[in-house]
Every structure is written in structure tokens, then in C-alpha cells.
Amino acid sequence: MAERHHQKDQTDELADQGRRTFLKGSAAMIGAAALGACSTNQQGTPHEGFTPPAPAPATHNKHEVKPGQLDDYYGFWSGGQSGEIRILGVPSMRELKRIPVFNRDSATGWGGTDFSKDLLGNRMSGDTHHVHLSYENGTYDGRYVYVNDKAGARLARVRIATMEVDKIVDIPNSQGTHGIFPQRHKTGYVMCNSEFRTPQVNDGRDLDTPANYAAMHTAIDGETMEVKWQVMVEGNMDLAATDYKGLYSFATCYNSEGADTLEGMMAADRDRLYVFNIPEIEKAVQAGNTIKVGDSDVPVVDARGENSAYVLRVPVPKSPHGVNIDPTGNYAVASGKLSPTVTVVDINKLADAFAGKIQPRDCVVAEPEVGLGPLHTCFDDRGNAYTSIFIDSVITKWNIQKAIAQYSDASVNPIVQKLDVHYQVGHTNASMSETKEADGKWLIALCKFSKDRFLNVGMLHPENDQLVDISGERMHLVHDGPTYSEPHDCVVVRKDLIHPLKVQDRKDARFAIYEAWAKEDGVDLLTTNKMIRKGKNFVRVYMTSVAPAFFLKKFTVKKGDRVQVILTNLDNVEDLSHGFCMSNHDVNFIVNPQDTQSYTFTADKAGVYWYYCPWFCHALHLEMRGRMLVEG
């Protein structure tokens, strides 16, 4: 099989210039086969001009992390439809943690504990798309992770200290929240794009008049998680990005036609890169030049239609997808999707365009052809960009300055290498690529189809997150990483920037809830082991634990009682989590070292019910249990 890998590596070659046309005849492309989703694998014959690849470098195996060794990077992955965030170690590509966000999690009780139930309501699913960390001065500050839910139009935040979600906010007037990006000069706004245009107000009016639909670009305060303002635009918005100075945010618009059908969305040859002028929008909000939409009190700047001080529309080839800012902060790169090009916008020219001194399109300084179906771009620290190419199933490495040179001198070739990936790559990201500290070590190709790359595990295949060594002049594929559905995006963060707690410091906002209950009941969470009847049908059960024992061995309730268990884990030792599972009551939750958690359920059956610690904590773990006696 090693031979097979080398054979595929031979297609790491320069661009097939025969593809140098925009995709035309969109109707013909609607069939999946035409777009490669169903194509057979792409070994084929080598491109013309083929030369044998260089032998694998001596560093080929440096991705292997041996037993006991630690990874160099934290990878934060969005979980797609799984609704979670994942942390992977890079380069080992081992999954170190799942953080439940919009999903229900059986292991930790997320969605069932009192705190998380309040955050999630009765909802059980989400579609996490983009995961980004909070910034300070152009690099990660190690405080928060933000992730959005496309399915439910929400934004969630993980506090890195605890690696748990501490806030979730609903985004008003929105559906299909897709791209998000935090500001990079400080923990400022997190900008969120609505992908789906809807009636504004969406209360039953304008049901079937898509021409009247509109979408929102929303600013959420990254500290308070409050929705601060929205900008209403006419088109579907896709990916988001922010500059490094706090001046602009960006959104690709793939349906400037405002259509409600596939054919309509692909009608125009050009779509738009929206550029939002944040200082000007803030001025409008402060001056009250806003409207309210529906039940929401969030101020909305109506920027539909024409270019204005708020929104500049840069024409780009049809249906752009990703937009990424290079580590110098000078360039925004929009990927073509239905054009084989990426469009490079010089951010420093935008002020002149907003001022009307130049045309929006004059900000474009390069438009290299990178392959069929360019989706996303990441960067190294040496002026190179790496674009994921969905239809061709390659990562195209290209040089930014050469692409700019090519824009006025067609003889310059900016393409450095194309590397086969397997298959149909969506997002790609590189180590520290979304910061000023991009370091050009590792690249992740998040491939949407794995086809034959893993043992057959049935109809639902894993995706394939491939690891690519980009430290040298040529890229090398070093690892196939199967992943559960459907990791959408990731960022790869140097490990010195991430410092979670090892035991709970009891300083989360969440503790105010437990302390309020304890105060109300006149008890101390750290020492109380008793049941307190709060009313005819409600009891609170305070309990503490040290491995291998709960310090309340039994409690007695009446059938029909609501029972709130408030459990404090007194163990003060790293990695010694306990939990509480009430047999046959669908109650299970985790309590980490020095943490408190609570869960409320109904004792709806008479009889004896054992509660037990489900987290293996001790040789006598199985004996860590007690009894709830339910009187009939």
C-alpha cells in the first residue's frame, strides 16, 4: 500500500492549464458525477509535464507521536452535525476531547444538568460549522473558543480554562448562520453571517416572495455574548472573515441573484465579496440610524441594495465560498467555488473604494487559477497560500506575491504544487494560519469523502481529515484521519497558548446558581450530605463524594417527587472525575474534581433505585453507590 501512496503522490504536479476557463453551462454541472462527488478515485494518468516526485524527506515520520510523547499543537475542530467541538492533538491527529455544545451528551449529562438544560432548552441537535478562538493583537489569547450552529442560528462560547460551554446566544432574524469570525485586534465582536435569506420580519408575511427576503451580518460581543447590532443585506452570505485592525469584516455572497432555486442562484457570472465597514456601522448604531425587525430589540442597519458607507460589494467570479485573510493582514482571499480562481483583494485599498476614489473591483490585485472548485485558503509564514480544491481533490500551493505579479504579467506562474487529497476536500487550515504567527508546519485537509481509504464500516463512511507536512518546499501527505460526521472546520493552535485548569477553581459564573440554593437552604456545598424537602413534591439532595464513596448512602422520597441532586466532588486530584447515575431514571452527569453539578428529575416509580458513580475512579469504583428509596 505504500507503493500506492507514492503512485498518488505523482499527481502533485503543476496546474492542468486545460482547465483555464470559468465553469460554464451550469446546468450540466448539476449531476453529481460532473462535480466529482461520485467520481471514481483520481489516480488517472500523470499530468503532462510530469516529473517523478522527490523522494520522501528524512522528516517523513516526524508526525508520529510515540507513547508518552505530547503533541505540539491543539487542534480545535467543529463537529458539524454532531453539534460538538473536538480537540485533536496535532500532529498525532488523536482526538483528545469532545466538548458537547449543541448536542445532548450522554457521558457528561450535557443538556440534562440544570445549567446546560437552561442553555439548550429542549433542543437536542446543532450543526457546528466554524470554530475560532478569541484574539489579542493578532494572535490567540487563550481565553475562549467560539462556535456557531447553522441549524439553529446560535453562537456558543467555550471557556478554555474549563473547556466547557459557558454561554449560548440565539441570533435573531437569522437562519442558516454559516460563517463566523471574531475580531483579531482584541476580544471584540464575533461576526456571524446568515446564509439563508428570509422575510424580515419572518412572521408569515412575504411567505413566497423571495425577492423581498434579506439576510443579516450580526455582531456579537465576544466578552458579554450579547447581540449588539445587525446589518441587513440582500444576498446569501457564506463564509466570514475579519481584518487584523478592527476596521472591516468580510462575507462571501454566492447568491447575489436573490434566487430561491439552484439554477437561479447560479445565473450571474459574478457574485460579491461584501466588505463591512465596522466604524461606520458603529456610528450609525450610535446615531440611531437603525431599524428594529420583528420582536428583536437589536438595532439593524439596513444596507440592502447599493454600496454605501456600511457595505462595499467587490465583484468576484460566481458563487465564491471561503474568504481568508493572510497573516500579514494585507490580503483577503476569496475562493471561487464555481470559478477555478481565487480573488486576492488588497485590504489597504478598501478605504479608497469606500471613499469612492476607486471602484470596488479595483481592490482586486490578483486572481490566480488554482483548480476546479476552490473553497478555502490558508497560509504559511513564507508568503505562500494553500487552497483546497473540492472537485479536483487537491491542495494547491501558490505564492501570493507571484500571483500579484502574474495579474499584470501572464508569464509569471504562481502555482508551486498540487497535492492529491482523498477526496473532495472542504475546509483546510494550517498551523496558526489565522493569526499573525502562522508558522507553516502542518496543514489539515478536511476531506468530505473517504470512499475506499478505510475499512468498510457501512453506509455512513467517516470523513477523512488528512495531515500534510508543509514545512518544506513541497507538501507531503503523512496521515489519513477518519472522523465522525462531519467536521466542518478547524484551527491549529500552538500548545503554549492553551492552559486549561486541572481541577475546577469554583469561579465559573455557574457556581452562583449552586451557592444561591445553598444559601437559601442554609447549607455548605462542600460539607452537606442530606436531603431537604422544599415543598410537597420537591426535594433537594445535597451530596459530596471522595473516591470511592458518596457521603450520602441513601435518601427517601415519595413517588412523584421532583428530585434535585446537587453533587460536589471533593477529590482534589487531577483526572479524578466522578459522576452520578440514577439507575432506570435516565439520569447521568459528570462532576469533575472540585466541581459541583446539579440535575433535576422525577422519581416516578416506587421502589429501590441504586445510584452509582459511572466514572471509573478506584479499584472499589463498582462499590461507589447508594440507594434512593421511593415510597409508593
Add this chain to the structure above:
Amino acid sequence: MAERHHQKDQTDELADQGRRTFLKGSAAMIGAAALGACSTNQQGTPHEGFTPPAPAPATHNKHEVKPGQLDDYYGFWSGGQSGEIRILGVPSMRELKRIPVFNRDSATGWGGTDFSKDLLGNRMSGDTHHVHLSYENGTYDGRYVYVNDKAGARLARVRIATMEVDKIVDIPNSQGTHGIFPQRHKTGYVMCNSEFRTPQVNDGRDLDTPANYAAMHTAIDGETMEVKWQVMVEGNMDLAATDYKGLYSFATCYNSEGADTLEGMMAADRDRLYVFNIPEIEKAVQAGNTIKVGDSDVPVVDARGENSAYVLRVPVPKSPHGVNIDPTGNYAVASGKLSPTVTVVDINKLADAFAGKIQPRDCVVAEPEVGLGPLHTCFDDRGNAYTSIFIDSVITKWNIQKAIAQYSDASVNPIVQKLDVHYQVGHTNASMSETKEADGKWLIALCKFSKDRFLNVGMLHPENDQLVDISGERMHLVHDGPTYSEPHDCVVVRKDLIHPLKVQDRKDARFAIYEAWAKEDGVDLLTTNKMIRKGKNFVRVYMTSVAPAFFLKKFTVKKGDRVQVILTNLDNVEDLSHGFCMSNHDVNFIVNPQDTQSYTFTADKAGVYWYYCPWFCHALHLEMRGRMLVEG
């Protein structure tokens, strides 16, 4: 860090004979530190008689599965509190799939689709403990995977053809269903142990009289998933095993005292290995020598108290945990947990013990000392056993025949090697170890604590599933595998035995439901794209899809309508799953190639709501959507 690994490897040495005593003074052991759960890592000083380890073998890296290569084994993992089953590739230790079982799964809609909602009810969590495949003639037949829920006393089955759960059954009169094991001569019974003793009947009587509590050993038909009979015994049951002939099943009993407190459960120096005589139990069931317990109609054989034709009680050192049968089918090995020994029972002597010709304890043919806290044992094809040692954090390799020889000749040393694992290993299993075809290639050590083995990801650490090469005389640790909480057990299955479908064959029992609806409505699932109003507040929406389009672009309902979407994926291409997500309605589910799935929800808000395909299926995937118009 490589040096560190080698340093730890030096403790791969023979037993510390100073430990050669039963654990006494149980009270002193209750503190976690005493049992190693909180102990610092165990490098310490080399054992006496230390000799430098052999250099790593030339095969050291054969566990690496390079890009494009396939694994040799399917590993089926129970997911612990996550409630799921996982499939890993072995030896790459890459997670190839999660199969939602007792958990809600945001990605696939498991627990929300009409079929899975009916199986799960409103429950959201489970605690999967043991995963085993169906057998034929002592090896896997590739048809089913069984897994139990300790939290909810349920048994689920996965059909390997589809890698989806097809049945879930509630186990009556039970709490804390812990050990399970299918019969091995054919797809017969799956035997399930109740760990928690409760009143029988558990309806409010005998609430606080633990002496009257009892537990059930339950037989579930592996073909029909019906509960066939139960045997009531006096003690807590832990792990389960079956022989290879269909005559016996086994259960370790760690609380023969019948106590309800930790101290009481550890009082006696000896506990029991229960042996259930299946033909005799069947005779009693057929003869009607059974009782009924509570609301359940399942016949119960009352075998409490004394040895009988139904249950033999083999005395073993206190608090045994695992019981495993060697690949010859001759020996049952019970692990001591609170004794440093494992007890080897000669299965061929059991008939004489049941017949009263010998005492139960006379069936014991060996009791080697293996280390502090033995939990589980697996086997190779060369007569060796491998026991996981929780407190010592080692895998002890020992030879069965030498252990038998040692039982009458103390000068024989059956211990071959002890290998440090990291840390506090629970279950262990080896490739094909639970079959006649054990092949002695790879061993998995499922370590409960990872402590410092991975980047710090916060209070909840991953577990550590380590991969050990056991193909040679000496064991070698080759991989640290972090896993989400809390994989309990696994089996490792040769890949030639597993053959899932690549596209749905539409032959699952599940399809009868959809076909019945279609017949009722006079439509064809494969061609229908329309909404049918079924009543004042209920509509059915039939829909088909081919990438990148749903063939129903919109439908109109009234606010408050119950909406049942029945979606058929016409794509007939491997790996081309679609799904259906209704924005802002918490509705998301998967539909694999050629599959049909259905989901019912309430359209509770007026307005336009976009549905979209959340499974990246095509370059125009984002455009695969339609609208639900909800009239106010």
C-alpha cells in the same frame, strides 16, 4: 520523550513477590491514594532482579498504517457513559465510526427519527459496558453486535450489515445490567447480569431490607431479542461469560455478603463464581418450575441461597471482577480484584461438581498471583493469558499450563512478563481473544486514567486505550490512544469476518413502517415528492433527493401542524449520504444512499423556514435546500 518510554519499559519485569498476600485490612484501602487511583506515576525504582530490556524489535513500527492503507482488524468498542458503540481500526487505533445506541445523536438524528424515537422513548442516555458479536461454532458469524446499558438495564443489537441498531429490549426486574455474553456455539442466548440487588418485586415493598434483595441472570434470545427467562440469585453479579458448548454461563459475584455498604461488601474473604447450568434451567422453564416477578411475564427460576442443579457457587478470593474463557474452551479465569490472584476453573470438572461428585472448589486448577488488582484476562493462541492489573497498572502475561503446574508445585513460575500501562487499566482484550481463533497479534489495554500522557485538555481527561504488540515472546507498548468517556470494553475482530452494506438494500424491518404509510397514502416512496394533508393538524411530506437537490422545493403548512417528513435518498453511490435539517426547528437526520428515514415535528412558528442537506454531498451542496412556508 522516547527515553522516557524506554525508562518505563524497564519495569516490564517479573512479579514482585513481596506482594504475595491477599489484600487485607480493607478499611485502609478505601482511600483513593492507597489503591493507586491518585498515586503518582509508577516509575519508581526497578524491581529486584532487574535486567535491561531487550532492544525494540525490528517490527516495532508495524502498527503504523500509512495513508491509503487499511487496518487488519475491526475493533468494536463500547462507549461507556457516551451510550454508543465505536468502531476502531486496529492496529492504527483510528476511530472509524460511532454508532449511536442509547444516546441521542445530533449528527444522524438518532433518538429523533420516528424509528429511533420509538426504540428509545424520551431517554437520552445510556452506559454501554460490554460489546460482543454473535457467534457460530466458536467464532464470529458477522451478523450482530450486542451491547448492554448498565444505567437503564437494556440490551441493544446492531445489525452489522447496516451498522445501525435494529432492536433494543428492556430487561425486567433488573438494575445495573453489567456483564453480558452471547452463547458461542450458535446465535443463542445473550446472558445478562444484574449487578444491583433490589427487592423482587421492586414496587415499594422491602424498601430498606437489603437482606431480601436479589438479582437476575437473564437470557435474551439473540435472534428475536425476546427475554426468555431469568434466574434469581442472592448476590451482586458483575462480569459474564459463556462456554463454547452452550452448557454453562458464568457470573462473578463480588457481594456474596448481600451488603448495601462498601464495608459490608468487602467483609468476607471469599466470594463466588456463579456457574449457571443452562440445560437444567431450560428444563425448569419448560416444566413450569418458575415464578413470575411483578408485572413481567418472563419466567423466573428462583435459585437463591444454596447450590442446586441450576447454579453452582465456586468459592473464589474476595470480590472477583472479570471472568473470561480461554480459546480452548477448557478454562474459566476469574480475576481477583481484591486478591492478587486469578482463579482458573476447569470447565470440564463442572459436571461432576453439579452432580455432587466433587466440591465446587475442586474445579479450581490454578490460582497464580498476577499483581495487585487483577480485573480481566485475555488470551493468545499459544497458551498464554494476559491479565489487566488495575492497581499496579500493568498487563501480566502468564502461561496457563505453567499456572496449573504451579498449583501443585510452587517452584514453577507461570509469570512471563509484566508490562507497564498508563494508568489503572480496566478491561483488556486481544485480537480474536474471545473466540477459538485467538491469534495473539495485538492487545488493547483500556486504561482508566491518562494523567500526563496527553496535552492538558481540562478537568475531564481522556481515557487511554493503549495498543500492545503481543506477537512475540515479550509484549511491547506501541501506541497511546486517547478516547472519549468512557470506553469500557472492546473486542478485536479479523476484517475478513465483517461485511457491511455499502448502500442500503431496503430490506431492514424498518422499511415495513415506511411502506405501510406509503400504501395508506397510495404513493411510491421512490418517486413521490408531495405533501399530503392527513387531518386538521397533520401532514405527511414525501420527498426524494439526488445530489445536489431535494425534489420538493417547497411545501406550505399551517402554524401548529404536525409535519412528518419521509425522505428517500435516490443516490445509489457509496458514501453519498444526504440529510434533512429544518432550520430553527431542531430537526436533523441522515438518509444514506438508497435509504428512507422519517422525522415528525411541529411547525410551531409562522414564517419561511429553509430545509437543507447537512451532509456535504457536492460542490453545490450549499444550494441543496428548499422552503417550508408556515402560514400564521
